[in-house]
Amino acid sequence: MRAANKRTDDSDDREVDERAKAAKKARRLVRKNADAMPVVEAVGGPQAERIVNAELVEPAPRGGIVEALSQRYVLHLIARRMLAQMYANSVLGLLWSYVQPAMRFAVYYLVFGFVFHTHLGTPYFALHLFTGIVFVHLFTEAWSQGTRSIWTNRSLVQKLRIPREVFPIAAIEVAALHTLPQAVLLTLFCIIAGWHLTVSAVLAGLLGFLIIAVFATAMGVLFSALNVYYRDFQNIVGTLLQFMHFLVPMMYPFGRIWRIGLLHPLFYQLYMANPVANGVVLLQQLFWYSLVEHKHRLHVLAGRTAPPDMWMRGIIVLIACVIFLVFAQRVFRRLESKFPERL
Amino acid sequence: MAQRSIVVDHVVKEFTMSYHRTMKQKLVASVRRLPLQEHFIAVNDVSFTVDQGEAVGLMGLNGSGKSTLLKLINGVMRPDKGKVLTRGRIAGLIATGAGFHPQMTGRENLYLNSAILGMSEAETNRKFEQIVEFADIGRFLDTPVSHYSSGMYARLGFSIAVHVDADIFLADEVLAVGDRPFKKKCLAKMQEIRQQGTTIFYVSHATASVRSMCDRVLVLEKGHLMFDGDVDEGIHFLQYDDDEESDEGLDSLADEELGSEV
Numbered sequence: 001m002r003a004a005n006k007r008t009d010d011s012d013d014r015e016v017d018e019r020a021k022a023a024k025k026a027r028r029l030v031r032k033n034a035d036a037m038p039v040v041e042a043v044g045g046p047q048a049e050r051i052v053n054a055e056l057v058e059p060a061p062r063g064g065i066v067e068a069l070s071q072r073y074v075l076h077l078i079a080r081r082m083l084a085q086m087y088a089n090s091v092l093g094l095l096w097s098y099v100q101p102a103m104r105f106a107v108y109y110l111v112f113g114f115v116f117h118t119h120l121g122t123p124y125f126a127l128h129l130f131t132g133i134v135f136v137h138l139f140t141e142a143w144s145q146g147t148r149s150i151w152t153n154r155s156l157v158q159k160l161r162i163p164r165e166v167f168p169i170a171a172i173e174v175a176a177l178h179t180l181p182q183a184v185l186l187t188l189f190c191i192i193a194g195w196h197l198t199v200s201a202v203l204a205g206l207l208g209f210l211i212i213a214v215f216a217t218a219m220g221v222l223f224s225a226l227n228v229y230y231r232d233f234q235n236i237v238g239t240l241l242q243f244m245h246f247l248v249p250m251m252y253p254f255g256r257i258w259r260i261g262l263l264h265p266l267f268y269q270l271y272m273a274n275p276v277a278n279g280v281v282l283l284q285q286l287f288w289y290s291l292v293e294h295k296h297r298l299h300v301l302a303g304r305t306a307p308p309d310m311w312m313r314g315i316i317v318l319i320a321c322v323i324f325l326v327f328a329q330r331v332f333r334r335l336e337s338k339f340p341e342r343l
Numbered sequence: 344m345a346q347r348s349i350v351v352d353h354v355v356k357e358f359t360m361s362y363h364r365t366m367k368q369k370l371v372a373s374v375r376r377l378p379l380q381e382h383f384i385a386v387n388d389v390s391f392t393v394d395q396g397e398a399v400g401l402m403g404l405n406g407s408g409k410s411t412l413l414k415l416i417n418g419v420m421r422p423d424k425g426k427v428l429t430r431g432r433i434a435g436l437i438a439t440g441a442g443f444h445p446q447m448t449g450r451e452n453l454y455l456n457s458a459i460l461g462m463s464e465a466e467t468n469r470k471f472e473q474i475v476e477f478a479d480i481g482r483f484l485d486t487p488v489s490h491y492s493s494g495m496y497a498r499l500g501f502s503i504a505v506h507v508d509a510d511i512f513l514a515d516e517v518l519a520v521g522d523r524p525f526k527k528k529c530l531a532k533m534q535e536i537r538q539q540g541t542t543i544f545y546v547s548h549a550t551a552s553v554r555s556m557c558d559r560v561l562v563l564e565k566g567h568l569m570f571d572g573d574v575d576e577g578i579h580f581l582q583y584d585d586d587e588e589s590d591e592g593l594d595s596l597a598d599e600e601l602g603s604e605v
Contacts, residue, residue, distance in 0.1 A: 038526055040533075047537070049345070049396065051395075052510045055430065058421075060418040161419060340420050341360065
């Protein structure tokens with residue numbers, strides 16, 4: 001009993017001590033700073049009454065991705081900021097985003113076309129390949145830039161009141177900006193090669209694009225938050241993305257995967273579980289398959305150009321991606337509350 | 344009856360500080376039984392309300408949670424417990440200049456920062472001349488801000504913030520960056536804003552300045568709200584005005600402390 005009493009006395013003493021110290025500190029601080037700021041007298045006359053036509057609300061935004069998307073102007077400015085960051089002190093600047101895919105196209109075309117002969121039996125192989133390169137590039141850049149976006153913009157994140165999802169979404173805008181001219185180029189090639197557009201081809205292209213866009217958004221949002229906690233994630237993403245070019249049917253026709261799938265159904269299902277592969281197959285229906293003349297189609301169909309359940313599969317994958325996006329948003333919100341101390 | 348402008352209701356904000364970032368460090372620390380992380384309560388159960396048009400001075404020692412409280416009101420942070428409510432548009436000077444991108448020009452940064460503070464493109468265009476004139480950066484407007492002096496940085500940041508036409512204006516100590524004439528100009532502008540009926544939150548150690556600017560003072564101590572009321576009383580409270588005798592006795596203690604700080 002006695003001992004306990006003594007201990008509380010001790011801690012009381014310490015508290016008094018600490019308080020005295022703090023008092024001393026405060027007095028010194030005040031004395032030193034008393035005239036740190038100039039004195040400006042208040043403006044004369046009565047203060048105007050300001051009526052604010054707004055409700056009392058929480059100042060922190062809660063709208064998530066939806067609210068981020070509605071702030072077009074801020075989104076656009078942040079995307080511009082990212083571009084400035086990306087091409088600071090670079091001579092070629094924006095051109096770099098075309099050099100890389102162009103080189104990749106040349107290398108793949110030579111190696112797979114002339115060395116492995118994967119182009120045999122695939123008319124318009126160049127466009128088959130280019131479709132894949134363009135849209136995989138879109139996904140790759142959106143995901144990898146999205147992953148880095150919050151960490152690299154941390155000075156802005158700390159003073160920003162708008163939802164922080166704008167950063168991964170701005171990264172997608174940047175990626176879209178980079179791939180748009182390539183997509184235009186692709187369309188141009190298609191027109192030159194003689195494009196027979198059908199409604200179903202356009203719908204397939206649209207579905208494929210949606211799958212890639214939604215999946216990239218979800219991955220960008222999720223990994224941007226994770227990357228704040230552990231910077232390993234940006235390296236993990238970089239490593240994973242190196243495989244992405246081989247995991248979609250662009251250097252080789254889809255028919256090869258289909259044939260393997262007849263023997264190894266599990267392999268086939270795993271391959272097609274990749275939303276990007278589904279997206280590319282669907283986009284090829286628009287940008288490549290609609291070029292292939294009817295007389296060639298039978299020949300090509302010896303292998304298949306798309307899974308027989310292409311539509312059903314595409315829609316299911318899209319729904320899964322949307323669900324994944326909702327999940328990513330929830331994870332982001334949970335992780336976000338600890339950003340200030342992590343940045 | 345003035346409108347409620349800010350409601351802070353039993354707000355708690357806790358930080359988790361991790362000591363170790365890599366897996367190796369964590370492993371070593373856990374083998375040695377060192378703490379992996381520590382919790383730290385920056386703002387502890389703080390409640391108050393502010394009416395529209397009030398000018399509140401926020402005082403307290405460094406590390407007492409002033410900036411955190413300001414960030415909570417600004418909406419950059421969310422409270423862990425309790426509720427923060429605000430009415431209308433908030434502009435603040437919390438860490439001025441942060442968020443400027445060094446590779447972008449003053450003009451581009453001006454647009455970006457205005458947008459972040461909630462101004463539309465049209466509004467920024469309308470106020471562009473005023474902002475530039477107040478910031479007084481002249482021909483440096485189209486130079487990347489990495490070439491700016493720290494004073495110019497602060498001037499541009501402040502200038503954008505005061506031209507937002509906000510309902511609540513938050514000013515952190517960072518105002519202390521500029522030179523004296525500029526400080527004076529800023530404070531005069533803040534008096535003007537106050538006159539227009541904007542709620543003002545002013546963080547400063549400078550008692551004289553707080554006296555002229557504010558009609559109410561909050562004092563924070565280790566995250567707790569210790570005082571809320573009249574300005575003079577608040578400043579009195581902050582100085583812990585106890586008897587002069589104990590002051591003498593404490594001098595040696597304080598010197599020791601000062602020595603360790605140096």
